[in-house]
Structure formats: structure tokens, C-alpha cells
Amino acid sequence: MAKEESDDTWTRELKMHVAQRPIVILKLQDRELQGLKETKDGVRQFSLTRAHDEARGIPTPCICLFFAERSRPFGNLVDPPAAYATIFKSKAAATTFDSRLTLRRGVEIQPSTPSEMVELFKGEKFERDIRKRLDKDAPLVRLGPKESIRLIEKLLNVESNRGPLRTLTGGLTKPKPESNERLQLNALKLALRAFGLQEEAPAATMNLAHGSKTGLTRLNVHEDGVIEHDARVVPGYEFISSYVRGQATFRKGEQTLEVYTANRRKLEEAFGVDLIYLNLFHRNAVLVQYKMLEPRGSKDEPTDWVYSEDDHLHKQLTTMRLFRPRGRKHDGFRLSREAFYFKFVRRHEPEASKNFLLPLGHFEELLNDKKHRTAKGNIRVGYKGLDGRYMRQTAFVDLLRAGYIGSDASTTENLRTLIASVLTGNESLVVAVQRLTHPHEKESDDQRRMREWEVDTMQPL
CATH class of the missing domain: 3.10.590 (ph1033 like fold)
Structure with missing residues (x-):
């Protein structure tokens, strides 16, 4: 932990x-x-x-x-x-x-x-x-x-x-290639991509819990949009509780993306994932578990990058399978109603384009294929073994953004309720919620652009 x-x-x-x-x-x-x-x-x-x-x-x-x-x-x-x-x-x-x-x-x-x-x-x-x-x-x-x-x-x-200087500190260095912080930052950037923004897009607002570590400080923010709170409660925002370490909002047209970095233990026990993306506009949810690819051969000239089964995989798979919809009518069109995905990331290289994703169903097929098993019976997945049959992040983001993949509407609402009820524990998880922008938020954005404009200081024309 x-x-x-x-x-x-x-x-x-x-x-x-x-x-x-x-x-x-x-x-x-x-x-x-x-x-x-x-x-x-x-x-x-x-x-x-x-x-x-x-x-x-x-x-x-x-x-x-x-x-x-x-x-x-x-x-x-x-x-x-x-x-x-x-x-x-x-x-x-x-x-x-x-x-x-x-x-x-x-x-x-x-x-x-x-x-x-x-x-x-x-x-x-x-x-x-x-x-x-x-x-x-x-x-x-x-x-x-x-x-x-x-x-x-x-x-x-x-x-x-304190809040502004904290975001500057986060931008002075990069997380270590093998750190959990790097994976959290990757998840945050993936959420921005799915929302249709570049990784350096500034947040309209950022609320940081006093004394808690969060990857949000490594993201960009408007020059007057960041606050550090002594208390961890930010009134008026869903999922904010004493276990939320940071929250940021991003705008795109009439849409708003709320990103939270939250403590992870109970959420991981409930879902077995590192990133939860809830799109309340298309009413779909996607949950992503990160896995590390290790170089086969030397680090300088690897012959392949391979994931070897870790101690957490069996428990994570068991947890994910509990949420598969069974025996009911689907609510909302999807090309695939698979909500769970594995994202495989090269441990020693930061380049995201070289990473890939597999839906849970495909990964389960690999589990039953002997050619992906080691002599001891553990799963091993690499580029060569997959032979090009995987999803790059660009394709994944396009499908997620369009609402073509992820849970159907009823399951998404159930997941949303469950997430709010189990936020507790240690370590960090990223929760991203895409929704329509509220009128009061539009007004708040206008006030930010007005830069502390006060009506009583207006001079006669």
C-alpha cells in the first residue's frame, strides 16, 4: 500500500x-x-x-x-x-x-x-x-x-x-517510469483523451485535499483555478468525500468532465480496476486495469514486451466477472457491452502509443489458450503472441467517446451508485465523470473570465 x-x-x-x-x-x-x-x-x-x-x-x-x-x-x-x-x-x-x-x-x-x-x-x-x-x-x-x-x-x-505553487511543483519533474504515480498520470491523460481534450488542456477548476498526494498536480490548470483545501469536502460535487484526494473539472462546449483521484482499497476490492470512466451523456461506463509489460531480452534491445501473471490477477478477474449483466434486456446500443478492459503499459518507456488494451472477454480467451501459458501454467501475453490482435489507445478512445463501448445505461447507473458507496481506503484510483455542464458552472466560468469584475467599479461610458 x-x-x-x-x-x-x-x-x-x-x-x-x-x-x-x-x-x-x-x-x-x-x-x-x-x-x-x-x-x-x-x-x-x-x-x-x-x-x-x-x-x-x-x-x-x-x-x-x-x-x-x-x-x-x-x-x-x-x-x-x-x-x-x-x-x-x-x-x-x-x-x-x-x-x-x-x-x-x-x-x-x-x-x-x-x-x-x-x-x-x-x-x-x-x-x-x-x-x-x-x-x-x-x-x-x-x-x-x-x-x-x-x-x-x-x-x-x-x-x-499554496494551491497554485503545488501545481507548479507537480510540473517541475516527471514521475519515475516504474512508479504507481506514472500509471495514475497515464489514467488521468486517458480520461482527458476520451473527453476529447489534449493532455495539456487546462482545468477550469482544481480542488486539492490538503496534505494528500494526487496526480492532478501534474496536469495543467487556469492561472486562477486551483485551490488547496484544509478540509477534503468540496460542497456541490458528486463523489467528494473525506477519501477524495483531488478533483478537477474540464470544459468542452456544453460538456463537463469531472476527474477525481480517490483512495483505492475498497474500490479495487469492488471492481479490480485503476480507472473508472463514467459518461453520463452516453450513459456508458468503462473500467480499466493497468498491467505492466516487461522487456524480454535486454532492456536496450528487447525482442518483445511481455506481461507475466501477477499475484493480483485471479482476484481481479473474479471481481470483474461479478458485474457481467445476465438475463435482462439491454438498455442502449453498444457495439460491445464489455465494461472491463486491461491496459498493458511498457514499464521502462513513457511512450503511450506503444501501449495496448484488451477487453476482458478477449483476455479470458487468452487464458484458455495454451500457447499463452508458461511451463508452470501462468498466463503470459506479449506483442508477438497477440500478432497484432489488440486495441491501440486511439481506437479505444474513439469508441469510448462515441458511446459505442462500455456498460449499458442501467448498469452504468448501478455502477455510479456503488462507486459513491465504497470510496475508502489507501492508494489512488482515478474516477472520471463526463456530463452536461450545469448553468451555475457556466456562470462560474464567466466570472473567472471577468477576473473579479465588480459591478460597482464600472465607470460610466
């Missing part, structure tokens, strides 16, 4: 990172600031050029701070000042003289001005040095390791900064 993350784990990781790769302060020109307001992604992600000498010696990825203005929807108002933290992801030669700087995952932080930032250090030994660096007239200003750690500590003391 995975040990729950202590409250200070991610903050400790962030401090260690800025100690090794100190914070950089970016000075934007007026034309650049104005240009960012007019782009689709705004300050969340952008790129720009700086002279090679100005960017030389900065290790990436690192945290980058810059000061700008928060856009207002009406041109007759003054845009208020705002401070942003982002990931300085990479730099590369753009021209003979300039480097192209790539910045991602910009989030708004407090305080919003350089003078207020200096005020955080009032009376401390770094006050003068921080002021000097913030006032320095240079495109890129690097802080020292100790200054960077102290600045992060100051920013973390501002409660509203």
Missing part, C-alpha cells in the same frame, strides 16, 4: 528544487505584456526570445516570477497589477543571437507588486538584496539558492498561494 503523503512533502520538494535551480525573475517589456493579454493562453503558457548572454547559465526547468497586469474584460478600466509564477521549461537557440524561452503553467500568486514582495522580507537580512534584484534593470534576474528558498517560504505562508 502506498503511504499517504505528509503535509510538507511537496513543499519540501519545491524548496529542494529552487535550492538546486534558483528562481529567475523575468522582466517583460510593455509590448510583450500587452501582447500576452491578447493571446488565447495569456500568461499560462507562452514563449519569447532573449539574447543568448542574458539566458546563459540558467538551469531549466526552474521557477520563474514576473509582474504584469490582470486583464479586465472592459477597455475603459485600468488593469490591476498582478504577479505570476510559471515554469521556465526550456531554452533553445532561436537565431544566431537569441534564445527561445518556453514558459508553461503560469499561475497567479500574491503579493501582486514588487514593493509588496519586498515587504514580505521587512526587517530580515534578505530585504535589501531582494529589493535590489527586483529593481534591477535586466531582462532576466537570478536569485541565489538561499534567497530562493526564503522567497518560497514567504509565498507559502500566503494561503492562496
Whole structure:
């Protein structure tokens, strides 16, 4: 069982990172600031050029701070000042003289001005040095390791900064190839693909349980859409309970995707899976169990990638078979009413396109085929043995998105009720719910785009 993350784990990781790769302060020109307001992604992600000498010696990825203005929807108002933290992801030669700087995952932080930032250090030994660096007239200003750690500590003391900084921390590194976190992130990205979004699509909102580890922090989010809660209860959302570690919502047209990372023990006992995708629009459900493919031969030049039976398989299969509909009329058209799938992932390689899926029925056929058995009688499945008879993720996602695979409507509703009743335990499972967007959520999105617009501050036209 995975040990729950202590409250200070991610903050400790962030401090260690800025100690090794100190914070950089970016000075934007007026034309650049104005240009960012007019782009689709705004300050969340952008790129720009700086002279090679100005960017030389900065290790990436690192945290980058810059000061700008928060856009207002009406041109007759003054845009208020705002401070942003982002990931300085990479730099590369753009021209003979300039480097192209790539910045991602910009989030708004407090305080919003350089003078207020200096005020955080009032009376401390770094006050003068921080002021000097913030006032320095240079495109890129690097802080020292100790200054960077102290600045992060100051920013973390501002409660509203914790959620945004936590998502930045999640984007600074990638999960280890052999970790459970990698599989959780894979499941989250699969849910986004099934919803019709790219993996880097920003969440409209993200709610993170205080002190709990969740793969959601490795996803993108709108700059003002993330909150860390002391309590784990987020009112108004299905499945949120004291066992939910994080929740994010994504929008696409009139549809909403709610993604939850939840504790797993009871859910795995109930279903034997790692990902549950409920589509309330097409009223179908698909449940996915991840299995690892190991290289046969050397790691550098494997002759095949093979899954060898693990200790959990028999119990998982027994659990899945309990949910097969028997002796009743089907509710809703499906090409296949199979709800359970196995996704086979290469352990040492992150490339998702090389993975494949098998429906439970096909996997059961393999179980009864002697050529897929070892001398000891255990199941062994590899690319060569399947001879191309498997499903790639693209085909799986297309069928799921169209509502052509998965449980029928009645079974889906029963699964939905059961999931809500058994959320408890340890480790992480991903639950994704696709549904219509509620009117109050549309209003909330409008309010986010209005950027704290207040009616009583409107000036006469």
C-alpha cells in the first residue's frame, strides 16, 4: 500500500528544487505584456526570445516570477497589477543571437507588486538584496539558492498561494517510469483523451485535499483555478468525500468532465480496476486495469514486451466477472457491452502509443489458450503472441467517446451508485465523470473570465 503523503512533502520538494535551480525573475517589456493579454493562453503558457548572454547559465526547468497586469474584460478600466509564477521549461537557440524561452503553467500568486514582495522580507537580512534584484534593470534576474528558498517560504505562508505553487511543483519533474504515480498520470491523460481534450488542456477548476498526494498536480490548470483545501469536502460535487484526494473539472462546449483521484482499497476490492470512466451523456461506463509489460531480452534491445501473471490477477478477474449483466434486456446500443478492459503499459518507456488494451472477454480467451501459458501454467501475453490482435489507445478512445463501448445505461447507473458507496481506503484510483455542464458552472466560468469584475467599479461610458 502506498503511504499517504505528509503535509510538507511537496513543499519540501519545491524548496529542494529552487535550492538546486534558483528562481529567475523575468522582466517583460510593455509590448510583450500587452501582447500576452491578447493571446488565447495569456500568461499560462507562452514563449519569447532573449539574447543568448542574458539566458546563459540558467538551469531549466526552474521557477520563474514576473509582474504584469490582470486583464479586465472592459477597455475603459485600468488593469490591476498582478504577479505570476510559471515554469521556465526550456531554452533553445532561436537565431544566431537569441534564445527561445518556453514558459508553461503560469499561475497567479500574491503579493501582486514588487514593493509588496519586498515587504514580505521587512526587517530580515534578505530585504535589501531582494529589493535590489527586483529593481534591477535586466531582462532576466537570478536569485541565489538561499534567497530562493526564503522567497518560497514567504509565498507559502500566503494561503492562496499554496494551491497554485503545488501545481507548479507537480510540473517541475516527471514521475519515475516504474512508479504507481506514472500509471495514475497515464489514467488521468486517458480520461482527458476520451473527453476529447489534449493532455495539456487546462482545468477550469482544481480542488486539492490538503496534505494528500494526487496526480492532478501534474496536469495543467487556469492561472486562477486551483485551490488547496484544509478540509477534503468540496460542497456541490458528486463523489467528494473525506477519501477524495483531488478533483478537477474540464470544459468542452456544453460538456463537463469531472476527474477525481480517490483512495483505492475498497474500490479495487469492488471492481479490480485503476480507472473508472463514467459518461453520463452516453450513459456508458468503462473500467480499466493497468498491467505492466516487461522487456524480454535486454532492456536496450528487447525482442518483445511481455506481461507475466501477477499475484493480483485471479482476484481481479473474479471481481470483474461479478458485474457481467445476465438475463435482462439491454438498455442502449453498444457495439460491445464489455465494461472491463486491461491496459498493458511498457514499464521502462513513457511512450503511450506503444501501449495496448484488451477487453476482458478477449483476455479470458487468452487464458484458455495454451500457447499463452508458461511451463508452470501462468498466463503470459506479449506483442508477438497477440500478432497484432489488440486495441491501440486511439481506437479505444474513439469508441469510448462515441458511446459505442462500455456498460449499458442501467448498469452504468448501478455502477455510479456503488462507486459513491465504497470510496475508502489507501492508494489512488482515478474516477472520471463526463456530463452536461450545469448553468451555475457556466456562470462560474464567466466570472473567472471577468477576473473579479465588480459591478460597482464600472465607470460610466
